[in-house]
Amino acid sequence: MTASRLPLPDQAVIQAFDLTRTYNGTLAVDHISFQVQRGEVFGFLGPNGAGKTTTVKMLTGRLRPDEGTATVGGFDVVRERERIKPLIGVVFEIQNLYERMSGRENLRFFARLHGVDVGRVETLLEHVGLAERAGDKVKTYSNGMRQRLLIARALLNEPRVLFLDEPTRGLDPTAARDIRHTIQRLGQAGTTVFLTTHYMEEADQLCRRVAFLSEGRILALDTPQALKLRYGKRRASVLLDDGSEHVLALDDPADAERLARWMSEGRVLTVHSQEATLEEVFIRLTGRALA
């Protein structure tokens, strides 16, 4: 059965309801519910140990939930695990490649497992910029190259849903930027992307909606813009005629009064509004930073 023949019953490609999982007595995922729409890049944000990877494992059929249900492409992740496999591609948190094999051999092996024409391997190697080094052993690859190879591997079966678990972790800025461009292209091409990350800027840049996860629970779920407006502080950066620069909280009556006074005195040269960051929203919601 190929992915293209499988039914996608409604707009929600991923549906999780009351999903729960305990590890050694600790609640790793605590009754979470959410939906991911078709073609959406969905961010799952949280610090290490928040339950992101456990959630991905449950959604990809590698871990049974203790409670709750989830479907991917309309198929139950427990009872219809085998039917989900043709629909998904996964980039894992660790760079789990066969190091003694070349990049091309890695992809050809997985192409055989998926029953995909090995000709697609060359297309994907070209697509992720690894064609020239495809014959080299993976152990000679840089982190960035390995990550691109992992993405190529996840795309072999042309998945409807791509799970990316911390895809830019540990990469240098250039390599991370390349990976983000690739994710952006995939999103634009209509692939549903479930992205877990603890890089807030990355989520802000790539995701249509994000969910904040902390200690196994979803604290907030919305578009980055809505979250920032709802939970962030509105501020303005003001440059005065004496060269001094001030950051004012627009919701603070005292700051608002100061700004009005400077304006009336004609001292204001420029005013720039400052948007809250997702990082600030997260801190406000959880009382602690992400890293």
Place this chain on the structure above:
Amino acid sequence: MKWRTVWAIAWKDLVDALRNARLLLLVIMPIGFSVLYGYLFRDTPTSAEIVIYSPQPSALVTRLGEMEGVSLFVVDSPQAVAAKLAEENAALGVVLPTGFDEALRSGERPQVELLYGENADAVRATQRLLLLTVDDLSGRPPAVRLRTPSPPPDQGEKAGRGMDFLAGLDLQGYFVVLWVVMGLVMTGAMLVPTLVVEEKEKGTLDALLVTPAGYSEVVTGKVIVGMVYALIGSLIILALNGGFTGDVAVSLAAIVLGSLALTLIGLLLGGLVDNLSTLNTWSSFIMLPLLLPILLAAIPLGRLGFVAEAVKLIPTYHLVRGLSLALTGRGGEAWGNLAALAGVTALLFGAVLWSLRRQEA
């Protein structure tokens, strides 16, 4: 079971093992030692005394008579063989059946009766020489079935060896069994679980399990790889050390069943352990009892004869006994051991299936 997937996984591992120095060493080491020991401890008899009766002229009698260092006494009746054996203090008495040469030529396995002399070492070496010569004449072993009305001179606990089946097996033959068993145990207890544990430790197992491959396809692929390397290693050891003699079919059956049982033990071990350093410790613990039957077989046990009885509970005991008997042309006595090996394999298969269901649940 998706066999295309199984084959893809097996082929990946077969090729990958050749690039892994550690795994390659596990396959090559027993072969290398077998060659070295075969050279250092070869015991081709410098002199062999054989009493033989043949009702008709036989190429075997001619060939033995032409061999340097062989003193051949040809007698004119089967009854005269025993008397001449005692009189000349010869190593081996041989009674050929009527139509022996024609039977060999037509591909049958004629039955040859053997009578043993007093000197155990000379008996073993001369019997091996006889079997190799018959195999050479027929061009395709196993050429004969052996009938031995009396036991070999050092058989049984009287000699304090504990392992009766070693009778008739010369030093070279013992080393063939030793290195074949060593190779199978190393493949089963180390190579196979390494294939599984490396996938777990590097996280590639997760990558496999999100493809259409299931745990059962992954495990079956590993069984094939273990079996292929175990069989290749064993066949090379047999070929390099004159091991294709005696009851070759029984030898091969023992090797196939033994390699399957040991591969399944390796799979169970691989399922329990999550990293290679823990695996190394456990493999060492498991290898020792598995090698005990072949190691103890070479040691006079004296009052510790009960140890020989206890060792019969270890699956490799049946491999060692079956192989030893087959190499000395007494494969007919090894059916019980083959049956025991088949039983152990079936039990292990059940355990692996149970473990698989747990993993896939």
